[in-house]
Amino acid sequence: MCVHELYAQNNEKYASAFDKGSLPMxxxxxxxxxxxxxxxxxxxxxLGINLGDAHVIxxxxxxxxxxxxxxxxxxxxxxxxxxILFHHTDCGMLTFTTDQLKQIVKDASPGDSAVAxxxxxxxxxxxxxxxxxxxxxxxxxxxxxxxxxxxxxxxGWIYDVKSGKILRVV
Numbered sequence: 001m002c003v004h005e006l007y008a009q010n011n012e013k014y015a016s017a018f019d020k021g022s023l024p025m026x027x028x029x030x031x032x033x034x035x036x037x038x039x040x041x042x043x044x045x046x047l048g049i050n051l052g053d054a055h056v057i058x059x060x061x062x063x064x065x066x067x068x069x070x071x072x073x074x075x076x077x078x079x080x081x082x083x084i085l086f087h088h089t090d091c092g093m094l095t096f097t098t099d100q101l102k103q104i105v106k107d108a109s110p111g112d113s114a115v116a117x118x119x120x121x122x123x124x125x126x127x128x129x130x131x132x133x134x135x136x137x138x139x140x141x142x143x144x145x146x147x148x149x150x151x152x153x154x155x156g157w158i159y160d161v162k163s164g165k166i167l168r169v170v
Contacts, residue, residue: 004147026079031055032071034138035086036062036093037106040161047166055080061093062086064138072147083142083152086166087135088159098125131158135169149152 032055033043043049043056055074059066064085074080096104102119109115128134135156142154156170 016061020051027052027054029053029075029082030080031082031084032057032074033082033084034062034064034067034084036091037090038058038086038161040090040092041086041088041159045085046159046164052113060089061128061134062088062138063093063125063134064141065126068145068147071142075149075152081149081152083148083154083160085135085138085142085154085156087131087157087161088161089131090161091131092161093127093134094129095133096125097127098122101125101127132169139170 001059029049031053032046033049034057037058038108041062043054044051049056055070056076057067057070057074062085064071071080073085093126102122106116107118128137133138135158137155139154142148142152148154154170155168158166158169159165160167
């Protein structure tokens with residue numbers, strides 16, 4: 001059985017008991033969570049959030065700069081009034097630099113000028129070497145961004161993938 005067939009079967013089971021179709025579009029807790037796409041990070045269960053409670057915005061590293069478009073929409077159109085930044089230990093973003101990743105992409109397509117040109121357009125892949133520093137940097141970025149609503153509470157957290165515990169950084 002192919003993976004997509006298994007997912008379709010799993011969805012059939014999920015849909016057969018689904019009773020949340022009338023949830024409103026705006027999140028009930030008026031919160032947006034910016035977190036990493038890492039498969040070990042699942043903020044709903046890790047923070048006790050139910051379906052419909054929060055917007056969860058995921059990207060590589062949980063970087064605020066990558067999530068700004070989503071946060072503007074979340075705040076301005078859907079009423080979120082708090083932002084939680086949720087990074088984690090053992091993050092893959094700690095394992096490379098932008099220059100290294102650019103070279104990896106180019107090496108995978110040797111001689112392909114379109115690939116080389118496209119990857120060179122990235123100023124940064126938002127990599128970082130200091131986990132707590134990345135949380136502080138992202139919280140400050142959001143607090144000072146002119147398109148984030150003034151006086152929005154923004155907190156920064158680190159989730160420990162080994163223990164399951166969270167630590168507030170900012």
